[in-house]
Amino acid sequence: VQKVFLETAFEQRFQGILRHAWQNRSWHVIAALPGSGKSLGIHDLVLRSGAHKDITGTTLLPILAIRAPKNTRQEQALGVALSAAFGTVPTMQWQVRRTWLVKVMAQAKVECLIIDDAQDLALSHLALLKELTDNLTALPYQRQVGLCLVAATSGSIIPFKETFAGPEMLWRQFRRRMDTERPYCLVLGQTEEEVRHILTTFEDIYRKQFPDLQLRRWAKPIFTWLTHPALDPDATGRVTMDALTRFVISTLRHTYEQGATDVNETVLEMTAERMILRRDEVIAIDEVLHTPLPPTKEVG
């Protein structure tokens, strides 16, 4: 399995806003459809942020990215997740960890905090985030930190917008810290033209296995299929990277099984049918699958 990160138009838009938050220490809520490639984009940005642990005791972690704790409202869960981003940490009392977190974030020169799956954050988590960033801004650290709450969204609904509009002091303070120009961002998926570019890249990636691969000429029908209401229930008119990758991988797998070196209309239609019409179909398994699965090439 070879993991490849494609710098798609979505990723450029998404990482662009993350970089903006990092450079300007600004606060944003960034939403995108599930499967758009948010997590991979965050991962890629963190890898290229220059984070390292020196042997002299110096650690640099400019972007602290974590996934929001699931199924818990306890602030400790978020504290533990933030601690774990630094590596192995001995167990300590929550009050000690709370203070320690501020110190270690300052020492590691954290400049931007990214919370993936932020839709899972509880109010107590948001309060802790505010407390931590406030403490970093105050003496003796005086470090302004950017914050990106990256959330999966449905349609044009922006998470937290209503919460932060609340009259409570905490939310008023939160809202005041949000970026002036782009506080709430909805990063859109791939257009037809962008899908064409991605398909061209897929051709290049899979050239060895499929020497005659011509995917880009199918950009229009693929875009049409992938914006079908079954795959785009919010009618965004955009394609997610997850849907596109699944479509291409499935098509190539069947093409490979047929021994062909390029995709054809029949295979494409079959894949589209499977993904759209027979998406929720229940398949009865009454035999052992003996055929070994071909190696998967993961592309995001």
Next chain:
Amino acid sequence: VHAVQIADPAWETTFPHRVAPRPEEWLAGVLLRSDEANGWDSGTTASFLFRETQTKNALSAEGFVIPSSFSLAPLAGWLAVSEDVLCRTTYLFELARLYDMPVAHTGLLSRDVLFHFCPVCVAESRMLRRTLTLPHLQSCLIHHVALSSRCECGNNLTVEQLVGSDGLSNTEYELFHMLASLSAGTRQKVFSLGRQPFTCHRCRRDWSTFPRPQADPKRIALEERILAWYEFFFSHGSRSLLARALQLIQQKIAERKVKSVKRLDGKSVLVNFPSPEKSSLARVVDILVSLDMCPADIEADDSPLLWRSIDWQTFYCPVLTCPYMKPRNLTAEPSGHQVGSFPSEDETTHAPGADS
């Protein structure tokens, strides 16, 4: 030793801030620096190591002189350094080689471990040298200051406060004065949970600000000789070398026709080393220095090693009616009363090939 990048899986298994052992640094110092670099209480790394290795030792200096009761592998992982590098922060390898043992233990060095440190070394680089674990050394041979083991914050009782000044003879007064000075100050612990590393657990004073009394030049000269012996054993050491040193001690004592030796602490003791493994290195060095010997004496010594039989070697004659050797079968007999011995030269044996 490289930097750990965030893409490296070691990012998750290492501490937020890594420290690497420096040449001649003591393990306890590495642990304290790890605590300090990570903003943890003194002893946090050590406690975590004990928890990981399921060690029930107390967090005292003794446990970190020769770490034979727990593995350093988890610590090596947390710091992303080799386990060997960590072992070299103690005399584990050197003692194991010297005593020809697979694993050394603290008793081979000394049973008495006193924790002390050089305030100048701590001030300069938070350095606790592994030589601090060597008995008889009370000065920093780099900065020529006396090592600190007590903080001034303790009960500085005067003799008057201790017993009252009435009715004391001069001798009694001196004795009590000595006791009062000994009890003065707070004995420092290497690790104190709930306190900052490198500080007094009682008053939180940083060790780097402790007084730095100049060491007596005579004492420095003496300790340089002591250290030379330790370094000699650690660098050239083997069991045979240690045995040769013990032999040389016996020879010196025999030459001087004395039975006891005045040790470094001023006490006279009977010198008796039953075997190398029963002689702690600190004691051997103590006697060697007390006898005014130097490593060159051992290097120049080419006399054969003393030897003695561990057990009587018994030979049995296979001839049942042998008149000279007690007839027995050839089965080896356990130690205890033995019956056979070499026959004298004019005796004849029934051994195969012997003339009869």
